[in-house]
Amino acid sequence: MSDPHIAALRAQLANFPRSDDYRQMRKDFDALGLGFGRAADIAIETATANGVPAEWTTTQNTDRSAALLYLHGGGYVIGSLHSHRHLVAEAGRAAGIATLALDYRLAPEHPFPAAVEDALAGYRFLLAQGIASERVAIAGDSAGGGLVVAAMLAMRDAGLPQPACGWCISPWVDMEGIGATMASKAADDPIVDKARLVEMAKLYLGGADPRTPLAAPIYADLRGLAPLFIQVGAAETLLDDALRLAGAAGAADVRVGLEIWPEMIHVWHLFHPALAAGGRAIAEGGTFVRAHLG
Numbered sequence: 001m002s003d004p005h006i007a008a009l010r011a012q013l014a015n016f017p018r019s020d021d022y023r024q025m026r027k028d029f030d031a032l033g034l035g036f037g038r039a040a041d042i043a044i045e046t047a048t049a050n051g052v053p054a055e056w057t058t059t060q061n062t063d064r065s066a067a068l069l070y071l072h073g074g075g076y077v078i079g080s081l082h083s084h085r086h087l088v089a090e091a092g093r094a095a096g097i098a099t100l101a102l103d104y105r106l107a108p109e110h111p112f113p114a115a116v117e118d119a120l121a122g123y124r125f126l127l128a129q130g131i132a133s134e135r136v137a138i139a140g141d142s143a144g145g146g147l148v149v150a151a152m153l154a155m156r157d158a159g160l161p162q163p164a165c166g167w168c169i170s171p172w173v174d175m176e177g178i179g180a181t182m183a184s185k186a187a188d189d190p191i192v193d194k195a196r197l198v199e200m201a202k203l204y205l206g207g208a209d210p211r212t213p214l215a216a217p218i219y220a221d222l223r224g225l226a227p228l229f230i231q232v233g234a235a236e237t238l239l240d241d242a243l244r245l246a247g248a249a250g251a252a253d254v255r256v257g258l259e260i261w262p263e264m265i266h267v268w269h270l271f272h273p274a275l276a277a278g279g280r281a282i283a284e285g286g287t288f289v290r291a292h293l294g
Contacts, residue, residue, distance in 0.1 A: 003263045005275045010265070012274075013190045022108075022203070026078045033083035036273045042089040049125035052118045053103040055081045057089040066097040066135040066293050067126050069119075069163070071151070073142025073267055075172070075200035076107050076115055084141075087270050090279070091139060091167075094286020097293070100126065104147075111206030112215050115143075119151035120158065133161035134294025139285065141267045142192075142238075143204075145171030145230075149217040149245065152225045162226040165292035167285045169231050170238055170267045171245055173218045175201040175210035179240025188235040191266040197237075218244050222252035229257045229288040231281055233264030259284065 213220035272278030
């Protein structure tokens, strides 16, 4: 059965501003997220996580003994606490725990590996707050989904304990855009196209090898990572990124769950106020997190 809301969402996205200037793109993306508002029972508290601007979101029933570390999407070039607050808050509600969203440094002002360094700093901050590693989950969408895996690799390589799990929403893990669905889904995906993706990759990499494992985790040795949960839409150019990430993780003996949602577009969770499937996908992610918290 066709999703009753996806056609209306596609029509709205057709009118969304598509600037080529990343500075204007940042403003437009923030405006999109802020336009959704947030539930009245969400409490917000600003924080600084080892020098990284951050934001706690909670509800009255939030378990503060655990935390969901959230890394927003936006190609490592755009996106912020403003663009994702409505998604982050509902992800925390679904998991029943506090969320700490990081406003990690963006390219081109701060190219790779700044985002990875900030994600690692955020994790260290949570551990220093007395939250045990098995009570921390890490989640992110798009570039943030790839950053989830990169951060878990950085944790492992730094000798830190792994978090309980990682939740990757429409993850971007291939800086070259060479996945088969980059072409085969191009006509279906209203958000991500290869030209824009490759341009963002150049801004983020700042001259680094596009197959550097911490930038493109499909080329990393993923052994020893905590369980991963990957959600991706069937109408995404990045579908193949999710498939290859799941394959690489599974081959490295990482427990991995993969959901492919029919008709869904890139990070459909962002549109949960207007797209029921977005809310359902967030609920599925929350269930995964709760099942893995120690």
